[in-house]
Amino acid sequence: xxxxxxxxxxxxxxxxxxxxxxxxxxxxxxxxxxxxxxxxxxxxxxxxxxxxxxxxxxxxxxxxxxxxxxxxxxxxxxxxxxxxxxxxxxxxxxxxxxxxxxxxxxxxxxxxxxxxxxxxxxxxxxxxxxxxxxxxxxxxxxxxxxxxxxxxxxxxxxxxxxxxxxxxxxxxxxxxxxxxxxxxxxxxxxxxxxxxxxxxxxxxxxxxxxxxxxxxxxxxxxxxxxxxxxxxxxxxxxxxxxxxxxxxxxxxxxxxxxxxxxxxxxxxxxxxxxxxxxxxxxxxxxxxxxxxxxxxxxxxxxxxxxxxxxxxxxxxxxxxxxx
Amino acid sequence: xxxxxxxxxxxxxxxxxxxxxxxxxxxxxxxxxxxxxxxxxxxxxxxxxxxxxxxxxxxxxxxxxxxxxxxxxxxxxxxxxxxxxxxxxxxxxxxxxxxxxxxxxxxxxxxxxxxxxxxxxxxxxxxxxxxxxxxxxxxxxxxxxxxxxxxxxxxxxxxxxxxxxxxxxxxxxxxxxxxxxxxxxxxxxxxxxxxxxxxxxxxxxxxxxxxxxxxxxxxxxxxxxxxxxxxxxxxxxxxxxxxxxxxxxxxxxxxxxxxxxxxxxxxxxxxxxxxxxxxxxxxxxxxxxxxxxxxxxxxxxxxxxxxxxxxxxxxxxxxxxxxxxxxxxxxxxxxxxxxxxxxx
Numbered sequence: 001x002x003x004x005x006x007x008x009x010x011x012x013x014x015x016x017x018x019x020x021x022x023x024x025x026x027x028x029x030x031x032x033x034x035x036x037x038x039x040x041x042x043x044x045x046x047x048x049x050x051x052x053x054x055x056x057x058x059x060x061x062x063x064x065x066x067x068x069x070x071x072x073x074x075x076x077x078x079x080x081x082x083x084x085x086x087x088x089x090x091x092x093x094x095x096x097x098x099x100x101x102x103x104x105x106x107x108x109x110x111x112x113x114x115x116x117x118x119x120x121x122x123x124x125x126x127x128x129x130x131x132x133x134x135x136x137x138x139x140x141x142x143x144x145x146x147x148x149x150x151x152x153x154x155x156x157x158x159x160x161x162x163x164x165x166x167x168x169x170x171x172x173x174x175x176x177x178x179x180x181x182x183x184x185x186x187x188x189x190x191x192x193x194x195x196x197x198x199x200x201x202x203x204x205x206x207x208x209x210x211x212x213x214x215x216x217x218x219x220x221x222x223x224x225x226x227x228x229x230x231x232x233x234x235x236x237x238x239x240x241x242x243x244x245x246x247x248x249x250x251x252x253x254x255x256x257x258x259x260x261x262x263x264x265x266x267x268x269x270x271x272x273x274x275x276x277x278x279x280x281x282x283x284x285x286x287x288x289x290x291x292x293x294x295x296x297x298x299x300x301x302x303x304x305x306x307x308x309x310x311x312x313x314x315x316x317x318x319x320x321x322x323x
Numbered sequence: 324x325x326x327x328x329x330x331x332x333x334x335x336x337x338x339x340x341x342x343x344x345x346x347x348x349x350x351x352x353x354x355x356x357x358x359x360x361x362x363x364x365x366x367x368x369x370x371x372x373x374x375x376x377x378x379x380x381x382x383x384x385x386x387x388x389x390x391x392x393x394x395x396x397x398x399x400x401x402x403x404x405x406x407x408x409x410x411x412x413x414x415x416x417x418x419x420x421x422x423x424x425x426x427x428x429x430x431x432x433x434x435x436x437x438x439x440x441x442x443x444x445x446x447x448x449x450x451x452x453x454x455x456x457x458x459x460x461x462x463x464x465x466x467x468x469x470x471x472x473x474x475x476x477x478x479x480x481x482x483x484x485x486x487x488x489x490x491x492x493x494x495x496x497x498x499x500x501x502x503x504x505x506x507x508x509x510x511x512x513x514x515x516x517x518x519x520x521x522x523x524x525x526x527x528x529x530x531x532x533x534x535x536x537x538x539x540x541x542x543x544x545x546x547x548x549x550x551x552x553x554x555x556x557x558x559x560x561x562x563x564x565x566x567x568x569x570x571x572x573x574x575x576x577x578x579x580x581x582x583x584x585x586x587x588x589x590x591x592x593x594x595x596x597x598x599x600x601x602x603x604x605x606x607x608x609x610x611x612x613x614x615x616x617x618x619x620x621x622x623x624x625x626x627x628x629x630x631x632x633x634x635x636x637x638x639x640x641x642x643x644x645x646x647x648x649x650x651x652x653x654x655x656x657x658x659x660x661x662x663x664x665x666x667x
Contacts, residue, residue, distance in 0.1 A: 024474070050474060056504060061497035064463025065470060068481075071452060072402070072471035091494070095455050096464065102658050103439040104446070104453045138659050162661045238660075 003181045006174035008148035009113075010039050012155035013077055015185065017047055020075060023159055024051040026062055027079030027113075036081045037115055037174060059088035066110040067097050067164075075159055076110050083116035083168060084125045090133070097164040098139030110165070111158045117170040117209055117259060118291075118307055123298035129208070129260040129291075134166045135237045135269070141165045141190055142237040146211040148179045150234055153188030161190060170209040177212075193240035195247065199229030202317055203247040205270055206257040207233040210308060214257055217313035226321060236266055244270060245278050252283040253320050257308060262290040284323035287316050334632065336625035345553065346620035350629075352395060352552045353615060356387040356608050357630050359411040361637050362420050366427055370641070371587045376427045378440040383408030385550070385582030388607035389514045390484065391415070392555025392577075396563060397482060402450045402468050404461040404483040407442040408514060408581075412484075416449040420637060424644030432647030436654065450479075458489035462498030462511065469502065469509035469566075480508040480566040482559070488519025490533050499574065503540040506571035510562040513574065514549065516581035521593045534576040542572050549577030550607040553614075580605075 003011065017023045024047075025040055031054040034041030044052045055062050059080060066076035080086045086093070093112060100106040118127035134142045141163055145151040151169065158165040196211055197218055204214040211232050218228035231247050233240065248254050254274060256267035267288040274286055289308050297303055337354060340347035363382035370376045383390065390409035394416075397403070405412045413423065418434065426433030426444055434444040435453075445453025452468070454461055465483035472479045489495055490513065502509050513533045517524050530536065537544025543565065547558040555577055562573035580602035584591035615621050656663075 053470075053505075056497070056500055058463075058497035058501055060494050061463035061466065061501040064460065064494065064498060065467025065501060068452075068464040068467025068469070069471035069474070070467075071447060071464075072468050072475070074471045074474060076467070091457050091460060092463070095457055096460055099455070100445075100453070101661070103443060104435050105658060106445060106447050106452070107661065141660075 001180075002178040003148050004175050005148045005151050005169070005177040006037065006039060008152035008181060009155050009169060010041070011181075012152040013039070013159070014043065016156055016159045017051065022073060023075040023077065024053065024069070025077045025079065026053040026055060026066055028055055028057055028062070028081050030054060030079055035079060037171065039079070039113070059085050060092050063089035063092035063112060064096065066112070067092060067108050070108050070110045071100070071106055077159060078110060078112045080112060080114045082126050083114035083130055084128045086112070086114050086130060093134070093140070093164070093166070094137045098137045101163065102139060107162045108164045109162045111155070111167055112165070113167045113169060115171045116168045117172055118296050118303060119172040119209065121298065121300065121303065122296070124295040127296035129168070129258070131166075131168055131236055132260055132265050135266055139164065140237060141235065142168070143190060143235050144168045144170070144207045145234060146170070146173065146177070146196070146208055146232050148177055149181060150188050152181060153186055154190065154234065157187045157190050160187070165190070168208065172209050188234070191235045191238045191240055193231055193233045193235070193243040195229065195243070196232040197228065197230040199227040199251065201227045201251055202253040202255065202320060203229045203231060203251045204255045204257050204313070205231045205233065205244055205247070207236065208259060210257045210259050213308055213310055214313060216310035217317060220310065220314060221317060226317070228317065239270070241273055241277070245274070248274050248278045249281045252281055254282070255287045255289055255313070255316055255320065257289045257313065259291055259308060261293050262288060263293050265290050284320050287320055289313060289316055334629055336621045336629070340620065346618070348395060348556060349553060349611060349615050349618075349620050352388075352391050352556070353608070353611055353626065354629055354633070355391045355394070355411050355414055356552065356611065358414055358420070358633050359387045359391065360384065360608060361633050362423060363410060365637055365641060366424070367583065367587050370424070370427065375645070377429070380427070380587035381407040381442055381585070382583055383410060385602060385606060386514055386516055386579045387411055388552035388555050388611070389512065389549050389577045389579060392552040393482060393484070393512055393559040396556050396559040398479065400450055400479045401563070402452065402465075402472065402479065402481045404452050404454070404465045404481065405442070406454055406461075406484040406486060406489070406514065408486070408516070409484050410442065413444060413451065416451055418444070418446070418449070420640035421643040424641050425647045428644055429649060430644060430647035431650050432644055437650040457494075459485055459492040459495035459498070461485070462489075462495050463501060465509050466498050466502035466505065466507045469507035470505055473508055478567055480510060480563055482510050482512060484512045484514065486519065487513060487515040487517065487524055487533055488522065488527060490536070491527055499540050499542070499572070502572040503542045506569065508566035508569070509572045510559060510566055511572060511574045512559065513576045514579060515576050516579050518581050518585070518594065520585040520589070532576055534574055537574040542574060544574045544576065546576045546578065549579030550605045550610060552607060552611055
């Protein structure tokens with residue numbers, strides 16, 4: 001039976017809780033309600049209040065308490081109800097969690113889960129992609145899975161990791177993406193990108209829900225005999241530069257695609273690295289496709305205009321291929 | 324480390340009194356408070372002015388009774404979250420003054436090997452968690468640590484220190500509320516020294532006492548004379564028993580006064596003159612000294628001997644720290660992650 005992206009995350013956490021009694025979950029409405037998106041559904045009954053900790057509406061205290069518990073040897077999985085509210089816990093993440101090991105050698109083995117992304121008509125405060133803020137924070141690891149397999153394997157790796165991990169789950173993928181998962185325990189390594197689709201004419205470097213936007217464009221271009229390669233970054237920090245450069249060297253044309261807004265997004269960073277390390281392999285300028293530099297709008301025509309889509313990818317790809 | 328311990332146990336006046344007695348407690352407190360004062364005086368009034376310390380200097384002059392009264396109330400595995408005026412806690416846990424001077428001077432002999440400065444020191448093997456500069460950030464972290472101690476079935480508790488200014492931050496409220504709801508075994512200790520940098524308490528909050536806020540979270544609040552080390556110790560002990568008994572957190576407000584500027588560069592000209600004179604009379608070390616002599620717990624010469632020994636220990640420690648090398652520039656890349664991610 002196929003497992004959805006959402007179920008994959010639940011299974012991943014569940015199995016880690018069964019495996020390691022030090023793993024516990026903390027967040028808002030995660031107990032009897034099972035979480036706003038039902039990731040923790042059934043966990044309270046199975047694991048009890050000690051390990052499924054409902055909190056007041058206090059994102060900073062949720063992250064802070066996770067840090068304290070992590071330093072005492074537990075493995076907290078903290079849930080932000082929406083990634084948009086992670087700002088309320090920003091100081092704890094970037095100043096406390098991210099800097100402890102560097103400053104005084106303390107491990108902070110926490111996972112902060114953050115449901116992110118648009119396309120669900122959530123408006124400005126339930127649709128954001130705030131990953132770039134955290135990619136700019138040394139000491140953190142930042143994960144953005146796009147498939148059910150990776151979501152499960154990466155949430156397990158995140159829980160077992162001894163550094164603080166921000167785990168962005170794309171809300172639009174929760175129930176839309178599903179696949180058969182292995183019966184046995186498996187993990188997906190943090191810091192490794194994967195070639196989602198092999199191709200030879202143009203590379204699209206992307207992650208999260210945009211992997212499927214790129215895939216639609218690739219299917220369309222295939223009809224015209226054009227072969228698109230899609231690299232799914234999976235982890236944004238540490239970035240898997242090797243896989244990106246390999247793909248660029250192979251196709252010599254590259255588009256960086258993300259749902260996060262353009263300026264200061266991860267695309268700029270990757271473009272710079274390609275410029276530094278693979279300039280002589282390029283046959284065309286490195287191009288970016290991202291959301292415009294605006295808040296995420298609510299009304300459907302506005303949100304559609306805001307989000308990158310296959311049409312925008314096709315236009316940019318054709319432009320690049322004709323360069 | 325052994326040196327400071329032997330300084331304490333090797334002193335016949337202190338060794339003669341059991342730690343559990345009032346006399347034993349008072350003499351140990353005298354030792355640690357004097358050590359803290361001497362080390363911080365050296366840091367603020369000499370090393371900083373000589374240009375040997377380049378970054379910030381935050382001392383607890385006049386407030387030593389708070390961290391030391393509390394520090395002598397805990398068990399070795401209770402987890403401490405010191406604030407920036409609680410140097411004495413580190414000495415009680417066995418940190419040597421050498422490491423503190425080296426820390427301030429950015430040397431490898433410092434607790435953070437030059438990665439961080441001044442009071443930003445922690446060591447999980449000693450159950451001390453380092454502060455960050457954003458005030459009150461430790462408050463929810465201590466709540467989580469306390470929840471974890473209970474989770475693991477430990478009888479240990481967390482002690483979290485902060486100043487009056489920190490109580491204005493959201494983290495303070497979120498942390499206290501979460502700790503209260505969770506009945507976490509944590510004791511929150513406020514050093515109310517009446518100034519947050521230049522801002523007096525009247526511009527920090529409308530209620531009269533920090534402890535008045537405790538009922539708002541449904542937890543006990545206590546007010547104690549923060550310049551009376553034995554009173555602080557007794558109050559903290561009660562709150563620790565409360566926490567160990569599973570009854571949840573307490574908030575203890577220790578009333579004191581910051582007998583310095585916010586940091587070494589701040590002359591604190593905004594503090595009315597009469598307050599300095601008034602609080603100098605209440606100096607916690609002088610008060611303890613008088614109490615010890617009045618009770619007959621030790622003689623004048625015993626106390627002078629403790630002070631003298633500490634001063635020579637401080638001399639030696641400064642010399643040690645000055646001889647400690649600066650970190651190699653290559654260390655800048657170390658320990659961002661458990662495993663290096665270089666080349667990614």
